Amino acid sequence: MYQYDDIDQRLVDERVAQFRDQTARFLAGQISEDDFRPLRLQNGLYLQRHAPMLRVAIPYGLLSALQLRKLASIARRYDRGYGHFSTRQNIQYNWPKLEEAPDILAELAEVQMHAIQTSGNCIRNTTTDHFAGVAADEIVDPLVWCELIREWSTFHPEFAFLPRKFKIAVSGASADRAAVFVHDIGVLAVRGESSDTAFKVIVGGGLGRTPVIGSVIREGLPWQHLLSYLEAILRVYNRYGRRDNKYKARIKILVRERGAEAFAQEVEAEWRHLADGPATLTQHEIDRVASRFTRPEYRLQPQQATAVEALAATDTAFGRWLRRNTHSHRVPGYCAVSVSLKRPGVAPGDATADEMDFIADLADRYSFGELRVSHEQNLVLADVARAELPALWRSLRDRGLAESNIGLITNIIACPGGDFCSLANAKSLPVAAAIQVMFEDIDFVHDIGELDLNISGCINSCGHHHVGHIGILGVDKAGEECYQITLGGQQGEIRPGEKAAIGRVIGPSFSQAEVPAIVRRLIDFYLERRDSEVERFVDLVHRLGIEPFKDFVYGKADSRAGAGSGSLAQA
Numbered sequence: 001m002y003q004y005d006d007i008d009q010r011l012v013d014e015r016v017a018q019f020r021d022q023t024a025r026f027l028a029g030q031i032s033e034d035d036f037r038p039l040r041l042q043n044g045l046y047l048q049r050h051a052p053m054l055r056v057a058i059p060y061g062l063l064s065a066l067q068l069r070k071l072a073s074i075a076r077r078y079d080r081g082y083g084h085f086s087t088r089q090n091i092q093y094n095w096p097k098l099e100e101a102p103d104i105l106a107e108l109a110e111v112q113m114h115a116i117q118t119s120g121n122c123i124r125n126t127t128t129d130h131f132a133g134v135a136a137d138e139i140v141d142p143l144v145w146c147e148l149i150r151e152w153s154t155f156h157p158e159f160a161f162l163p164r165k166f167k168i169a170v171s172g173a174s175a176d177r178a179a180v181f182v183h184d185i186g187v188l189a190v191r192g193e194s195s196d197t198a199f200k201v202i203v204g205g206g207l208g209r210t211p212v213i214g215s216v217i218r219e220g221l222p223w224q225h226l227l228s229y230l231e232a233i234l235r236v237y238n239r240y241g242r243r244d245n246k247y248k249a250r251i252k253i254l255v256r257e258r259g260a261e262a263f264a265q266e267v268e269a270e271w272r273h274l275a276d277g278p279a280t281l282t283q284h285e286i287d288r289v290a291s292r293f294t295r296p297e298y299r300l301q302p303q304q305a306t307a308v309e310a311l312a313a314t315d316t317a318f319g320r321w322l323r324r325n326t327h328s329h330r331v332p333g334y335c336a337v338s339v340s341l342k343r344p345g346v347a348p349g350d351a352t353a354d355e356m357d358f359i360a361d362l363a364d365r366y367s368f369g370e371l372r373v374s375h376e377q378n379l380v381l382a383d384v385a386r387a388e389l390p391a392l393w394r395s396l397r398d399r400g401l402a403e404s405n406i407g408l409i410t411n412i413i414a415c416p417g418g419d420f421c422s423l424a425n426a427k428s429l430p431v432a433a434a435i436q437v438m439f440e441d442i443d444f445v446h447d448i449g450e451l452d453l454n455i456s457g458c459i460n461s462c463g464h465h466h467v468g469h470i471g472i473l474g475v476d477k478a479g480e481e482c483y484q485i486t487l488g489g490q491q492g493e494i495r496p497g498e499k500a501a502i503g504r505v506i507g508p509s510f511s512q513a514e515v516p517a518i519v520r521r522l523i524d525f526y527l528e529r530r531d532s533e534v535e536r537f538v539d540l541v542h543r544l545g546i547e548p549f550k551d552f553v554y555g556k557a558d559s560r561a562g563a564g565s566g567s568l569a570q571a
Contacts, residue, residue, distance in 0.1 A: 001064050001369075001370050002059070002062065002143075002147055002292050002293050003112070003292050003293070004112045004292075005292065008112070009112070011154070011155070012108075012109045012112075012113075012116070015043070015105070015114065015116055016102060016105045016106045016109050019039070019040075019043045019102055019105060020102035022036065022039050023040075023098065023099065023101060027098070027099060038120055038121075038161070041119040041120035042116065042117055042119065042120040042122060042160070043115050043116065044056060044115030044116070044118035044119055045098070045101055045115070045119070046119060047422070048094065048420055048421055048422050049418075049419075049420055049421060049422045049424075050094075050420065051094065051095045051096070051097075052096055052097070052098050052101065053093065053094050053420065054092065054093045054101060054104060054115060055086070055090050055091075055118040055119060056071070056090060056091050056092070056093070056108060056113060056114075056115050056118065057090055057114055057116060057117070057118050057125045058089050058090050058091060058113075058125070058373050059125060059146065059147070060089065060125075060126055060127060060132065060142075060143060060146040060147070060150075060170075061089030061128065061130050061132075061372045061373040061374065062143065062370070063370070063371050063372065063373065064111075064369055064370055064371075065361070065363040065364045065369045065370070065371070066111055066369070067111045067112070067113055068357075068359065068360040068363070069356070069357055069360045070107060070110070070111045070113070071083055071091055071356055072353040072354070072356035072357045073107070073353070074093065074104055074107060074108070075093065075352070075353040075356070076353045078093065078096050078097070078100055078103070078104050079093045079094065079095045079096055080094075080095045081352055081354075082350050082351060082353065083350070083351060083353075083356070084347070084349050084350050084416060085341065085349040085350075085351065085373050085377050085378075085379070086377065086462070087376075087377060087413060087415075087462065087463070087464055088127055088167070088375075089127050089130070089372075089373040089374070090118060090125055090373070091373070092416075094416065094420050116154060116155075117153070117154060119165075120165065121161055121162045121163065121164055121166075122153075122159060122160055122161070122162060122165070122166065123153035123156070123166045123167075123234075124165055124168075125150075126146045126149045126150055126153070126168045126169070127146075127167075127168075127169045127170075127183075127375070128143070128146050128169065128170045128171065128172070128178050129142065129171055129173055129177040129178050130177065130372045130373065130375065130380050131173070131177065131372075131380070131382065132146075132172060132372075133382070134329050134330055134331070134336055134382045134383060135172075135173045135175075135177075135327075135330065135336075136328040136329060136330050137173045137174045137175055137328075138172050138173045138174075138330060139172055139174065139189050139190065139191060140172040140189035140197050142170045142171065142172035142189060143293060144289050144290050144293070145170055145172075145187070145189075145223075145226065146170050147289050147293075148226070148281070148285075149170070149226075149227070149230070151289070152230075152231075158231075158234070159234050159238065162237065162238055162241070163237065163238070163241030163242055163243050163249040163250075164241070164250045164251075165250075166184045166185075166234070166237075166251070167183050167184050167206075168183060168184065168185045168186075168187065169183040169185075169186050169187070170186075170187040170188075171186070171188050171189065171492075172189040174493075174496075175493060175494050176492030176493045176494065176500075177375070177492075177494070178375070178492075179375065179464075179492050180202055180205075181202055181205045181214045181491075181492050181499075181500035182205040182207055182211075182212075182213065182214065182464075182466075182467060182491065182492075183202075183205050183214065184203070184205070184250065184251045184252070185201065185202065185203055185230060185233060185251075186201070186202035186203075186205060186214055187199050187200075187201060187202075187226070187230075188200040188201075190219075190220060192220050192223075193220075196222065196223065197223040198220045198221055198222055198223060199218075199220075199221045199223065199226055200216055200218070200220070200221070201216070201217055201218040201221055201233075202214040202215065202217070203217050203233060203255055203260075203264075203267075204251055204252040204254070204255030204256065204260065205252060205500075206250055206251075206252040207461035207464060207465075207466045207467070208250070208459060208461050209247060209459040209460070209461075210250075210252060210253065211466040211502045212252040212255075212256065212502075213499075213500050213501070213502065214252075214500075215255060215260035215263075217260060217263065217264035217267060218264070218267075223281065223286075224280050224281045224282070225271075225275060225281070226281060227279045227280075227281060228271065228275055228277060228279040229267075229271055229274075231274055231279055232267050232268075232270040232274055233267050235270050236263070236266045236267050236270055237251045237254060240254055240266075241253075241254050242254070296368040296370070296383045297368075298331045298333075298383070299385075300333070307387075307390075308322070308386055308387070308389055308390065311390050317397070317404070318390065320404035320446060321393055321404040322389065322393075323404070324338075324404045324405065324407060324408065324446075325337060325338045325340065325402075325404055325406050326338075326384075326389065329383070331383075333385060333386055334383055334384060334385055334386065335386055335389070336381065336382045336383070336384070337366075337380065337381045337382075337384045337389070337392065338374065338379070338406045339359060339362075339380070339396065339401055340378050340401065340402075340404075340405055340406060340411065341377055341378050341379065341401075342377075342378070342403060342405055342410055342411050342412055342436075343401075343403055343436075344440060345433065345436075347416070347429045347432070347433075348377050348412050348414040348429075348432055349377030349413075349414070351379075355399070355401065358401075359371065359401070362381060362392065362395060362396075363381055366381055366384045366388050366392050367381035367382060367383045367384055370383065375464075375491075376406070376411060376413055378406065378411075404442070404446075405445060407450045407451075407452075408445050408446065408448065408449070408451060409435075409439050409445055409448055409451045409453050409470075409519075409523070410436055410439050410445055411452075411453075412432045412436070412454070412455060413452070413453070413454040413455065413463050413464055413468070414428040414429060414431075414454070414455040414456075414463050415428050415455070415457050415462035416429065416457070417429055417455070417456075417457030417458075417463075417474060418457050418474065418481070421457060421458070421462075423457075423458050423460060424457035424458045424474060425457060425458045425474045425475050425476040425481065426457050426458070426474025426475065426476070426481035426482065426512070427474065427512070428456065428457040428463060428474060430512065431455055431474075431483065431512060431515050431516075432455055434515065435453065435515070435516050435519055437516070438516040438517075438519065439520075447527075447533075448523055448526075448527070448537070449536055450536045451469050451536065451537045451538070452467075452468045452469045452470070452489075452490075452491075452538075453468055453469065453470045453471075453472070453519070454466075454467065454468030454470075454471050454472070454489075455468075455472040455473075455474075456473050456474065457474040458473075458474060459475075461473075464491070465486060465489070465503070466489050466502050466503055467489040467490055467500065467501070467502070468486070468489050468503060469487070469489060469490070469503075469536075469537050469538040470485065470486070470487060470503075470519060470522060470537070471485070471486035471487070471489050472484070472485060472486075472515060472519075473486065475509055477509055480511075481511075482509035482510060482511060482512075483509055483510050483512065484505050484509045485505070485506050485507075485509075485510070485515075485518060485519075485522075485553075486503030486504055486505050486506070487503055487506055487522070487541045487546045487549055488501055488503050488504055488538060488541040488542060488546060489501055489502055489538075490538060504546050506546050506549060506550040506553060507553070507554055521552060521553050522537075522549060522552075522553065523537075525548070525549055525552045525553075526540055529544070529548070
């Protein structure tokens with residue numbers, strides 16, 4: 001867990017005082033709405049459909065139990081008793097009062113938290129693998145590198161008012177659980193010469209109205225030059241990125257228009273002025289940042305595999321949870337545990353204040369007082385002794401938090417949609433709830449196997465629908481809420497040989513009421529046509545293409561599709 005030094009604490013305390021003064025002057029009519037907008041945005045405050053929304057930074061998704069309890073306390077005191085964990089590893093409050101926002105920020109500062117640069121045209125919260133530092137397949141622990149980027153980018157004067165928002169993701173493992181190919185900059189750790197840490201740099205990825213897979217512009221960048229190379233990229237973007245049209249202002253548009261090769265050449269030319277300059281990293285600096293992280297004191301664990309596996313063999317519910325919600329760990333005898341926030345009747349990613357307090361207690365008892373926020377809007381206890389798994393599971397089960405659905409169809413990723421967001425074209429949460437009901441049979445859900453289903457309420461793609469195996473996008477069709485379906489998206493290399501992919505739209509949109517039945521038809525087609533239980537839904541989409549799925553959904557299925565074929569009206 002990263003611990004603030006005096007400089008960190010002074011920065012967040014001074015920012016709270018500054019924003020308190022700015023808010024007071026705005027409420028007194030001394031600052032116009034236009035002048036106040038960039039000030040509140042860079043403190044994480046949006047004006048949404050019903051009330052302000054405050055987005056709190058959780059740098060690289062790492063939380064302490066103490067911090068989670070503070071988030072719970074804020075939910076009770078300033079909101080409606082819950083918070084929403086987002087795909088960018090942050091938490092959002094949907095009902096705070098504008099005049100109380102500085103008080104919330106002051107309370108966050110007490111536990112080394114803030115909302116700085118969680119919005120606005122600046123460098124946002126750097127994200128990474130939610131198993132960072134503990135993953136068995138890790139090449140490099142990315143946490144130190146993420147913290148270096150955080151310190152470098154926070155209040156950087158050159159990058160406070162970029163053409164558009166800017167997002168960086170870092171992955172240190174062989175499996176890309178950070179989706180580095182769909183970020184403005186993706187940083188992928190590799191082994192360089194003499195086995196030193198190096199980085200593959202990907203630029204120009206992103207989702208939204210123009211989904212793009214990023215381009216590799218640098219292979220094997222030595223670690224000493226990470227920050228100076230990022231600075232070169234941002235300087236080129238800041239100089240040439242469009243400011244006259246926000247829909248064409250992201251770096252992905254600039255890279256596409258100039259071409260990846262030409263853009264890379266411009267970055268290299270800019271970097272020549274920065275290489276070996278003040279931003280060059282030294283081992284002393286790496287050690288300084290690393291020393292600010294507390295590390296668990298792992299204990300040698302007695303062999304308990306027999307007892308755990310014996311319970312899994314006799315208790316079906318525990319066995320499913322063990323397979324889906326626990327993950328391999330670099331330290332023998334330990335594992336990481338996902339706590340699913342995807343339960344029937346609850347918005348994906350939401351947690352009540354009481355649940356946050358409860359999970360914080362579990363983190364103290366079972367995971368050295370630390371936990372993570374995942375891109376899938378779940379929480380992770382990263383350092384659990386395998387011998388403790390039965391007790392942990394029983395505690396989660398008794399609180400309704402032991403859903404064994406990680407990586408399955410009911411582990412739905414969804415933005416708040418039209419229920420809260422003023423940008424949304426359609427609601428996301430009712431669609432997610434209806435799909436949960438459609439697939440409430442847990443046996444059936446496990447039979448389907450791995451499947452990512454993502455929902456966005458508008459083209460901004462906060463629900464990452466473009467990279468869902470099944471993506472659902474809310475659209476406005478003649479004033480009515482409708483939904484497009486995409487198939488075949490992938491966030492990156494989770495299995496060897498996979499690549500990031502953008503899903504393709506299968507055809508005309510559907511009404512909200514039709515969506516669950518359409519998803520069920522897609523699943524029926526997959527189950528009928530898959531080669532074996534090993535072939536995932538997305539594998540079948542890539543093998544057959546989307547046309548057979550499209551024909552089946554729109555009533556053009558051939559006889560090989562089985563008894564479930566027919567017109568949409570029959571669904």
